[in-house]
Every structure is written in structure tokens, then in C-alpha cells.
Amino acid sequence: MQHTFKALTLSYKTAPIPVRETVALNEINCKNLLDKINEFTEARDVLVLSTCNRTEVYYAAEKDLSRELIKLIAIEKGFFATKEVTPYFTSITDHAQAIEQLYNVSLGLESQVVGDMQILNQVKKAYQWAADANMAGPFLHRLMHTIFAANKRAVNETAFRDGAASVSYATVELVEELTKGMENPRVLMVGVGEIGADVCDNFQKSTVRNVIIANRTHHKAVALAQKTGATAVYWEQVWDEIKKADVVVSSVPGDCFFIDKCLLENQVLQTPKFFIDLSMPRSIDAELETLEGVHVRNIDNIRNRATAALEKRLAAVASVRQIVQESMAEFLAWAREMAMSPALQQFKNRLEEIRQREMARYLKNLGEAERAAVEAITKSMLNKIVKLPAIELKAACMRGESEALLNGLSALFQLEEKQEA
Numbered sequence: 001m002q003h004t005f006k007a008l009t010l011s012y013k014t015a016p017i018p019v020r021e022t023v024a025l026n027e028i029n030c031k032n033l034l035d036k037i038n039e040f041t042e043a044r045d046v047l048v049l050s051t052c053n054r055t056e057v058y059y060a061a062e063k064d065l066s067r068e069l070i071k072l073i074a075i076e077k078g079f080f081a082t083k084e085v086t087p088y089f090t091s092i093t094d095h096a097q098a099i100e101q102l103y104n105v106s107l108g109l110e111s112q113v114v115g116d117m118q119i120l121n122q123v124k125k126a127y128q129w130a131a132d133a134n135m136a137g138p139f140l141h142r143l144m145h146t147i148f149a150a151n152k153r154a155v156n157e158t159a160f161r162d163g164a165a166s167v168s169y170a171t172v173e174l175v176e177e178l179t180k181g182m183e184n185p186r187v188l189m190v191g192v193g194e195i196g197a198d199v200c201d202n203f204q205k206s207t208v209r210n211v212i213i214a215n216r217t218h219h220k221a222v223a224l225a226q227k228t229g230a231t232a233v234y235w236e237q238v239w240d241e242i243k244k245a246d247v248v249v250s251s252v253p254g255d256c257f258f259i260d261k262c263l264l265e266n267q268v269l270q271t272p273k274f275f276i277d278l279s280m281p282r283s284i285d286a287e288l289e290t291l292e293g294v295h296v297r298n299i300d301n302i303r304n305r306a307t308a309a310l311e312k313r314l315a316a317v318a319s320v321r322q323i324v325q326e327s328m329a330e331f332l333a334w335a336r337e338m339a340m341s342p343a344l345q346q347f348k349n350r351l352e353e354i355r356q357r358e359m360a361r362y363l364k365n366l367g368e369a370e371r372a373a374v375e376a377i378t379k380s381m382l383n384k385i386v387k388l389p390a391i392e393l394k395a396a397c398m399r400g401e402s403e404a405l406l407n408g409l410s411a412l413f414q415l416e417e418k419q420e421a
Contacts, residue, residue: 007098011054015088021281025050045140052280066091150327160316168198188245191252254281
């Protein structure tokens with residue numbers, strides 16, 4: 001039988017930023033964690049997903065591996081006080097609920113900004129890492145492609161993805177609000193990863209035009225600046241640009257770059273000044289708020305700001321959930337059939353053993369032509385005998401009642417005992 005699919009999840013709904021920072025995993029961490037899970041647990045079909053809003057592990061196993069997985073996350077992140085983060089994790093051990101959680105996360109139903117388009121790309125990357133690590137079996141492959149098909153339906157059949165109600169668009173709306181009344185406000189974008197690039201793209205639709213881009217890899221900053229009508233500066237100028245900017249938006253992880261209060265408290269700053277931290281771990285010191293005229297916003301302050309688009313998306317949520325339920329029903333029926341197939345094959349093998357034994361007993365005195373005729377007749381009989389239970393099992397799968405039939409089949413023909421032997 002297919003092991004139960006499970007999920008271990010921690011998100012913005014249950015954990016504050018400091019806790020999410022503690023367990024946040026970058027690409028290397030995610031790949032390393034996959035290797036650790038493969039080496040130290042019996043989990044299969046494993047997907048490790050970590051974004052600024054969530055850290056999750058999806059897996060198939062006979063028992064709940066939450067404690068083991070939290071320990072492995074702690075080891076990967078270099079801390080050992082797991083009791084401090086464990087209460088913020090939720091373990092989903094119900095097969096269908098875990099599958100539904102992955103659907104809802106992938107389609108943006110669980111996003112901080114409902115319908116966020118970035119999450120599906122992050123899920124696709126996590127799936128690719130699982131496949132590369134040989135941790136994705138037929139179950140996970142089928143599940144992911146079914147989810148991608150459901151997402152396509154949501155895009156084509158509903159208004160769930162209409163407009164630009166994403167974290168990046170919400171950031172642009174916040175900048176517009178904070179700089180209202182300023183003449184040609186100067187905005188510095190630090191980092192041009194996926195979120196940073198999306199923010200710059202959305203500034204093209206904004207009244208804010210004076211956007212400066214600083215990135216460690218300068219050619220990426222130049223390429224994005226040319227695409228979006230912004231201005232690129234060298235990374236060595238970032239601190240000078242921070243002083244001059246009216247708004248500083250950072251999407252660089254805090255373990256790579258950090259704007260500390262002590263570095264700015266004795267500097268002459270353009271004020272009022274606003275810092276917006278889109279990073280995880282955070283890259284902007286919350287203590288900057290204690291400086292005169294300085295204000296800090298973090299990822300949890302970026303709310304659902306794209307009002308018109310968001311209203312359409314919220315109105316479409318019921319339709320998207322219906323698509324999820326329909327897609328899940330189809331997938332679960334397939335999964336039950338997959339679980340049934342080994343038992344059905346064992347049943348067929350058991351009958352074949354009986355046929356072969358009886359054939360060996362009675363064909364000794366028959367000629368070649370007679371042997372071939374008996375072989376053909378008995379094989380045909382066996383296939384017809386197997387066909388009816390197969391049809392009934394498939395029908396039971398559709399009704400969700402296959403377990404009792406499988407148990408009865410195993411008991412009648414001692415399939416489990418035969419398999420162990």
C-alpha cells in the first residue's frame with residue numbers, strides 16, 4: 001500500500017518573523033536537507049519548500065517524522081534548541097489533508113497576498129530539487145503535474161490571477177503611499193533576485209520613476225535597469241545611496257547583507273526615510289526605527305494592498321477551491337488504483353502458480369499441439385477470472401471503498417504471507 005502522505009509546515013500564520021528566520025532555508029540548505037532526509041529517514045516522495053513566508057516538508061512515510069525532520073532542519077541551520085521552534089510547526093498526518101495543503105500553497109490560496117504568482121515558481125524549483133535528489137517517485141511526480149494542471153485551470157477559468165496582487169505589487173503600492181506628497185522620491189532597490197526584480201517591474205506601472213538599483217552582480221543590475229527604466233549603480237556605492245534615498249527596499253537575505261543601526265546612527269540621512277525589508281532572514285535592523293525620521297516596514301507589514309485586483313481574486317477563491325477539490329478527487333482515485341495494483345498483481349501471480357502447478361501435473365502425457373491448446377485455454381480462463389475482481393476493485397476505488405476488498409482478497413489467497421515468503 002502507498003504510505004500516507006504527510007506535511008510539516010511553519011508559516012506566517014503561525015510563526016513570527018524571528019522564528020521564520022531561524023528555520024528559513026536557502027537553495028543549498030534545501031538540497032542538503034533532502035540528502036539528510038534520504039540518509040537518516042525512510043521518507044519517500046519528499047518536497048522541501050522554503051520561502052519568506054513558510055518552511056515546509058512534504059513526505060510519504062508510514063509514521064509521523066515531524067520530530068526527526070525538525071532536528072534535521074536544526075542541524076542544517078546550525079542550532080540545536082529545537083524546543084524553541086517546535087511549537088510553531090504544524091504536522092499534518094492525514095493523507096488527503098496533506099495533499100490539499102500542497103495544492104493550496106502551490107495555487108496561492110495560502111499566500112500572504114492571496115493568489116501570489118511567485119509561489120508556484122518556488123514550488124516548481126522545490127520539485128526540481130526533489131527530482132534531482134531522486135526523492136520524487138511516481139506518486140510525487142503525478143501529484144505535482146496534477147497540481148500544475150489545476151493551476152492552469154485556475155488561470156484560464158477564474159479571475160484568481162487577474163491583476164498584480166503580489167508581494168512585489170503590494171510593495172510598490174506601499175512606496176506610493178509612503179512617498180505621497182514628495183517631489184520625485186528617490187527609491188533604492190537593494191538586490192535583484194526574484195522579488196527584487198518583480199518590484200522593479202511593477203515600478204514601471206507606478207508614478208514613482210526615480211528608482212536606483214544596487215546589486216552585487218553589477219551586470220544584472222544594469223540589465224534590469226535597462227528593462228525597467230531605472231538607474232544601476234555599483235555595489236560599492238550602496239551605502240552612499242542608502243543615505244540619499246527616500247525609500248530603501250531590500251530583498252537581499254540578512255545573512256549576506258545587513259543594514260545595521262550602528263552603521264547609520266552617526267550619518268547625515270535624507271529624512272523622512274523609509275526602509276522596507278522583503279528579506280528572509282531580515283536584512284534591515286528594526287532598531288533603525290529609533291533614529292529620528294526613520295521608519296521600518298518588514299514583510300509582515302506588506303498586506304493585501306492591490307485592492308481592485310485582490311477583490312477579484314477573493315471573489316474567485318470559491319471557484320479555485322472547487323477546482324482543487326475536483327483535481328484532488330481525480331488524483332486520489334489514481335492513487336488508490338496505484339495502491340491496488342500490487343495486490344491485484346499478487347492475486348494474478350497466485351492464480352498463475354496454481355495454473356502452472358496443475359499444468360505440470362496433467363500435461364506430461366499430452367502432445368505438443370494438445371499442450372499448446374491447454375496452455376491457451378487456461379491462460380484465457382485465468383485472465384477472465386482476474387478481470388472481474390479488477391473491475392470491482394477499480395469501482396471500489398472510485399467509491400473510496402477499496403480497502404475492504406483488498407483485505408478480503410489478501411485473506412482469501414494469503415497474498416501477504418506469500419509475498420513475505
